[in-house]
Amino acid sequence: MSPLTQFDVLALRREFPILQQEVNGHRLAFLDSGASSQKPRVVIDCLEDYYRRFNANVHRGVYKLSEEATFAFERARGKVARFVGAASHREIVFVRNTTEAINLVAYSWGGANLGPGDRILLTLMEHHSNIVPWQMLAERTGAHLDYIGLDGEGRLALEELDTKLSERTKLVALTQQSNVLGTINPVRLIAERAHAVGAKVLVDGAQSVPHMPVAVKELGCDFLAFSGHKMCGPTGIGVLWAKRELLEAMPPFLGGGSMIKLVELDHSTYADVPTRFEAGTPAIGEAIALGEAIDFLSGVGMAAIHHYECELLAYALDRLSEVGGLTIYGPSTPVERGAAISFTLDGVHPHDVAAILDSEGVAVRAGHHCTQPLHHHLDVPATTRASFYIYNLAEEVDRLAVGLEKARKLFA
Numbered sequence: 001m002s003p004l005t006q007f008d009v010l011a012l013r014r015e016f017p018i019l020q021q022e023v024n025g026h027r028l029a030f031l032d033s034g035a036s037s038q039k040p041r042v043v044i045d046c047l048e049d050y051y052r053r054f055n056a057n058v059h060r061g062v063y064k065l066s067e068e069a070t071f072a073f074e075r076a077r078g079k080v081a082r083f084v085g086a087a088s089h090r091e092i093v094f095v096r097n098t099t100e101a102i103n104l105v106a107y108s109w110g111g112a113n114l115g116p117g118d119r120i121l122l123t124l125m126e127h128h129s130n131i132v133p134w135q136m137l138a139e140r141t142g143a144h145l146d147y148i149g150l151d152g153e154g155r156l157a158l159e160e161l162d163t164k165l166s167e168r169t170k171l172v173a174l175t176q177q178s179n180v181l182g183t184i185n186p187v188r189l190i191a192e193r194a195h196a197v198g199a200k201v202l203v204d205g206a207q208s209v210p211h212m213p214v215a216v217k218e219l220g221c222d223f224l225a226f227s228g229h230k231m232c233g234p235t236g237i238g239v240l241w242a243k244r245e246l247l248e249a250m251p252p253f254l255g256g257g258s259m260i261k262l263v264e265l266d267h268s269t270y271a272d273v274p275t276r277f278e279a280g281t282p283a284i285g286e287a288i289a290l291g292e293a294i295d296f297l298s299g300v301g302m303a304a305i306h307h308y309e310c311e312l313l314a315y316a317l318d319r320l321s322e323v324g325g326l327t328i329y330g331p332s333t334p335v336e337r338g339a340a341i342s343f344t345l346d347g348v349h350p351h352d353v354a355a356i357l358d359s360e361g362v363a364v365r366a367g368h369h370c371t372q373p374l375h376h377h378l379d380v381p382a383t384t385r386a387s388f389y390i391y392n393l394a395e396e397v398d399r400l401a402v403g404l405e406k407a408r409k410l411f412a
């Protein structure tokens, strides 16, 4: 067991079948969990079990299989609610992913609450998922977008709140943790400032909910969006949490089956929340398997996960500082950031860096990571990103560093 270990990480790794393989003749070092995490056996088995034993549509059938599916689906909603400290399971809307959750809020809440001259405050470090839906909303409503800038180490320039937050600001939408810089933002403080001018706060939790304890009451936000596939769950399932009174006042996003009370030829009435926002057949097995992923993560303990990743991150920042020609973006102090490290290597294109690492069995991501405005601000077209999760090891950090040295020598 590594000295970093708060839990038995080697035993935990064995729960992830995909990590047992070799890639290009090397044991796989998967350092791209920021894009999508790997899945433990219990989650894979859970999905299979659903399709093998009780696959049926939910909320409709009066037969045993459908009742069983409905029970498991709604039980998963309860697990999600407890996981983020929601006041009720009714505050949990199942969507496909973070992107859909944010679009739902932009379309439904935004369409009903924003008008010409209103302002939406974002930050320069947002993922495109937390920019483009607001641009589309601004185009439809005549609202304007403002952005909080960054300091030299990729922290939010909080002093800009003084000028950029006003009574015209209707929404502040920000990520809790940057997928590129790793920066963890002071959401609670920003939420207090936003509420003081009457604005609502949406938190993009895609990179935080999988990695640290997140409780909506402590964040002080109004909406929280996250994706199952980044937290050991399947793809195709994500979550929007919203305060119940907000959800109840929001018009539907998509229309169709399930989300109605009564349909007549010329109009319909809508179901209560959260069903009002879940038109059509949902991702049933995926929601149930997300519940299993939550059980798995809770079993390890979110505080222990965060602690372990902080130690791994500190080790990685230290180890990578030995690699010549490497520029690391984001805060240099580990406590200010999560375990995603983006960097450039002098004289080597990020895609070449990733290709060389891949030849060593180290999987990292290269590109703009869906943050073009941030990369524009950093004045680089692309970066390479290594992102860590509970199953990564200090020795994988070493292999990353060795691979980077190799890339540097090859391109020298």
Ligand code: PLP
Pocket: 034, 035, 097, 098, 099, 100, 127, 129, 130, 175, 177, 178, 179, 204, 206, 207, 227
């Ligand atoms: N927000 C952040 C910070 C992300 O890192 C991502 C995905 O990488 C997203 C939003 C979008 O997530 P999804 O593609 O699951 O909708």
